[in-house]
Amino acid sequence: MEDLRRKRQQVTSFLLRHARSYAGRTIWSRRHRRWLAEQTFDHPEHQLVLQEATAKEAEARLDRLGAALAEIVPTWSMAPVVAAYQAMRGVNFLAATTLVAEVGDLRRFDNPAQLMSFLVPSEHSTGDTRRDHQDRRARRVLVEGAWSYRFGARVGRQLLERMTDLPKEVRDIAWKAQVRLCKRYRVLTARGKRTTVVATAVAREMAAFLWAIAQVVAPKEAAS
Numbered sequence: 540m541e542d543l544r545r546k547r548q549q550v551t552s553f554l555l556r557h558a559r560s561y562a563g564r565t566i567w568s569r570r571h572r573r574w575l576a577e578q579t580f581d582h583p584e585h586q587l588v589l590q591e592a593t594a595k596e597a598e599a600r601l602d603r604l605g606a607a608l609a610e611i612v613p614t615w616s617m618a619p620v621v622a623a624y625q626a627m628r629g630v631n632f633l634a635a636t637t638l639v640a641e642v643g644d645l646r647r648f649d650n651p652a653q654l655m656s657f658l659v660p661s662e663h664s665t666g667d668t669r670r671d672h673q674d675r676r677a678r679r680v681l682v683e684g685a686w687s688y689r690f691g692a693r694v695g696r697q698l699l700e701r702m703t704d705l706p707k708e709v710r711d712i713a714w715k716a717q718v719r720l721c722k723r724y725r726v727l728t729a730r731g732k733r734t735t736v737v738a739t740a741v742a743r744e745m746a747a748f749l750w751a752i753a754q755v756v757a758p759k760e761a762a763s
Contacts, residue, residue: 546594623756625701626713629684641677651747685741692717716748
């Protein structure tokens with residue numbers, strides 16, 4: 540994912556240097572990709588740079604690794620937990636797998652506040668020790684997922700598919716999270732908070748709801 544982000548940034552930066560700006564709403568969508576394919580330059584060297592900077596190779600690699608994970612994870616003792624985390628909006632298969640792989644069993648934390656401080660220290664946290672202890676990959680996954688709460692609470696098709704076979708208690712926790720976090724995003728934004736601060740605050744509370752789900756669904760080795 541990090542490699543793909545770098546490749547995409549290279550493409551975007553190169554185009555901006557040549558005053559090529561996409562007018563659409565969403566970059567890296569199908570429409571944006573068609574626009575990229577239509578870009579031509581008078582100098583062959585520039586055209587070559589654009590072709591070599593393409594993110595297609597990184598995307599293909601990510602697809603291959605994703606397919607391999609899809610085969611491996613179901614055999615993992617933490618597979619039920621990975622599935623349960625995906626009931627949360629903003630937590631897809633890759634995000635859930637990353638969270639479990641990086642942080643492990645969330646039941647090792649005595650309470651949700653302890654997990655929140657570990658993963659996403661608040662803006663008021665001081666001292667290098669706390670920052671050293673936070674898991675950067677897990678934190679990044681949560682913050683990225685937090686952006687999805689800027690929209691109103693709803694259960695879309697993909698989320699519904701992920702929730703289908705999960706226990707009702709897990710689905711209830713995930714819906715409660717949606718209602719609260721969507722509202723919190725709106726409230727903090729209305730107060731004039733920077734979007735990065737809002738996303739961090741929402742990510743902290745996402746961790747608390749994930750902790751609640753971990754109390755309901757145990758790894759295979761601990762399941763009764």
